[in-house]
Amino acid sequence: MKQLERLLFLQGNRCFFCRDPIPEGEASVEHLVAMSNGGTKEDENCVVCCKAVNAALGNLPIKAKLQAVLNQRSRFACPRSGAYPDGQVSATTAHEAQPERIALVVADLQKRGLSRPRRVATLKNTLNSVFQMSLSDPELDALLSSLQSSGYVLVEDTKVSYALPAGA
Secondary structure: OOHHHHHHHHOOOEOOOOOOEOOOOOEEEEEOOOHHHOOOOOHHHEEEEEHHHHHHHOOOOHHHHHHHHHOOOOOOOOOOOOEOOOOOEOOOOHHHHHHHHHHHHHHHHHHHHHHOOOEHHHHHHHHHHHOOOOOOHHHHHHHHHHHHHOOOEEEEOOEEEEOOOOOO
8 A cells, every 4th residue: 555545545535724624636745854854754754735735835844844834823724725626615714824824835935945936927837836726816916915024035027036034
């Protein structure tokens, strides 16, 4: 049995972080201590989550991963969508979900290092790839506005620069 299948079975086919069922084809193995940070492929270091969470957490240190989860206002909300797999809309409104989305975007931008997008249009494409879905224009604008008001992103005309926390 493959590790992904085994971990999915052990976790009841649910995401380690949000506990929601993982849709078919969306499961991936998340190394709690990233391989690039000395982590292993052993089950003790691995959990299953959706691809969007895995991409967002990337190779962050375990402390930063836990902080991203703890920064949630209530229960951990998967960035995959604003709805739960059964089709119900999350109790968290789009406005309330911004801190969770900001944390995931900042983690992704930190991971990109010097390869961060330098134009607004490219940054919006990057935001869509972080959440592995097409966000609406108002959602993208709200997210970009939140990034600016939080001081992570500076936009002048169509150019983007960054003021990310240490480790960026």
